[in-house]
Amino acid sequence: MSSRAPRAPSPARSAIRPARCPDGTWETASARAHPRLRPGVIGYRGFRLALPEPRARLEAPIGAVTLMLGFHGSIRITEATGGWVGVGAKGGRSGEHRANGEAARPAGLRTAELSSVLSGMSTTPVLGEHDGHLAGVEVLLTPWAAFSVFGTPLHELSGWKVHPDELGALPSAAVAQLAHELGELPSWRVRFRWLDATLERWLESGPHAARGTVQAWYTLTHSGGAIPVTRIADQVGWSVRHLENRFREQIGLSPKAAARVLRLQRARRLLCAGSTQAETAAACGYYDQAHLSGEFKALTGCTPREFFLARGVRVDPGGPPGTDRLAGEATSLVLRRAPRPGSAHYSKTGGHH
Structure with a gap:
């Protein structure tokens, strides 16, 4: 081409x-x-x-x-x-x-x-x-x-x-x-x-990506990765397995893995804006501050404190x-x-x- x-x-x-x-x-x-x-x-x-x-x-x-x-x-x-x-x-x-x-x-x-x-x-x-x-x-x-x-x-x-x-x-x-x-x-x-x-x-x-893939992607991004995958599948009229297959082909990650990335992206944005780790963990749906810190290190290679310092x-x-x-x-x-x-x-x- x-x-x-x-x-x-x-x-x-x-x-x-x-x-x-x-x-x-x-x-x-x-x-x-x-x-x-x-x-x-x-x-x-x-x-x-x-x-x-x-x-x-x-x-x-x-x-x-x-x-x-x-x-x-x-x-x-x-x-x-x-x-x-x-x-x-x-x-x-x-x-x-x-x-x-x-x-x-x-x-x-x-x-x-x-x-x-x-x-x-x-x-x-x-x-x-x-x-x-x-x-x-x-x-x-x-x-x-x-x-x-x-x-x-x-x-x-x-x-x-x-x-x-x-x-x-x-x-x-x-x-x-x-x-x-x-x-x-x-x-x-x-x-x-x-x-x-x-x-x-x-x-x-x-x-062309499937209309349901695009709809599911924006549902997931607008929620900051917080919406359950089963609810997304229901909204687009697909089974969870079909949604997973479409995401793997047309997004690159499974819905759950994509949600991890989007949720941590939102967490970094909130932390950068001045929210505490406890506030950010609660707002983004992590179990607690330790859960946020563990996910942050797994996906970013360092702790939240190290990253923002x-x-x-x-x-x-x-x-x-x-x-x-x-x-x-x-x-x-x-x-x-x-x-x-x-x-x-x-x-x-x-x-x-």
């Missing part, structure tokens, strides 16, 4: 919000997708970094699919289970560090280095790293829209990150070609318009703004490697990716 000569959507798109560093070491731009693509395609975030040192970023699971189209540089992605990255604590979980201060990785963790990355819904946090030089565009999609765009069962994405062209549903190198074309265009505005047109065409040509640590006053993947959500921490081995801190302000 070539991305050449896409048909342009009709006018009326959102304004682009740019941000640039005076010395030119970074720039970002974000915009909502064209109205005709919403709510399936949520929006775009462009970035170009030329930073003096590497960056590492911890990403918590979210209720969306992310397509990163890279046109300069690559990202190394590693599973971040078990707290080995050392959020909020010197020396990390294992206490072992390399000479450069980087936390030693436990053996057996999956790692991949990719220029473009497709991240489906997952219950596993990941660490993304690059050398400080990176450029591309992130596209944020609802899971059911990603099913239509890529034409492949989304359970193939759950739990890991892949190059989108490896899925095999689109003709060979379609995404790699699109990323190259975006890199050749003169401005973020033109790139976002190109994405609008290309994604519209891919959505039209791909399989780390978000208050400033990494680099001159660096790019720490934009979370979802607007209004607390999704990410940026790693700072101190000069002294054994020191690792995270912050939301240290830069993209």
